[in-house]
Amino acid sequence: MKRDKSIELLNRAIADELSAVHQYMFLHFHCDDQGYDLLSTLFKRTAIAEMLHIERLADRVLFLKGTIEMKASEEVKQITDVKAMLEFARQSEEDAVVTYNNFAIECGNNADSVSKKLFEELVLEEEGHYAEFDDEMENMLKFGEQYLVLQSMERSKKKATAMAAAAAAASNPA
Numbered sequence: 001m002k003r004d005k006s007i008e009l010l011n012r013a014i015a016d017e018l019s020a021v022h023q024y025m026f027l028h029f030h031c032d033d034q035g036y037d038l039l040s041t042l043f044k045r046t047a048i049a050e051m052l053h054i055e056r057l058a059d060r061v062l063f064l065k066g067t068i069e070m071k072a073s074e075e076v077k078q079i080t081d082v083k084a085m086l087e088f089a090r091q092s093e094e095d096a097v098v099t100y101n102n103f104a105i106e107c108g109n110n111a112d113s114v115s116k117k118l119f120e121e122l123v124l125e126e127e128g129h130y131a132e133f134d135d136e137m138e139n140m141l142k143f144g145e146q147y148l149v150l151q152s153m154e155r156s157k158k159k160a161t162a163m164a165a166a167a168a169a170a171s172n173p174a
Helices: 004-034 038-064 082-109 115-144 145-171
Strands: none
Touching: 004 082, 004 115, 004 145, 038 082, 038 115, 038 145, 082 115, 082 145
16 A cells, blocks of 8 residues: 555654654753753753654655655754744744644545544644643743743752762761
């Protein structure tokens, strides 16, 4: 069973998801470096979710007897400003929703209801990512730099607690 148009769309989605994984990991690294644990974790968790999307898309390509093309669609954008990160992530997820809705329609028009359903499921998941980034953007706009300061302070508290626990354990070798 080979459906060339579906395979093409699935591979385009794989390329976009690979770009998303690379971009979100880049953003994760920079947020982690700046001490923004909540945002760092959000970007990492989203990258992992996008990896799982790639797996599902690739499985479908193989089922259709196609070849998986593992090429990212875009280079990583060097974004280090947190507000710009969130704006980019939110826009990327919104774009994915539109793209995957269109891909679902096209697969349906080509009598491939399974690929159509896969794209519809991905739309739902990308909308969830959008909502998370939108919530964080609202927090940034509402609280400004204080939002980021609180994340850095929380990390410092966790480190101090861990160091105190390690020092206590070292002084009581019971």
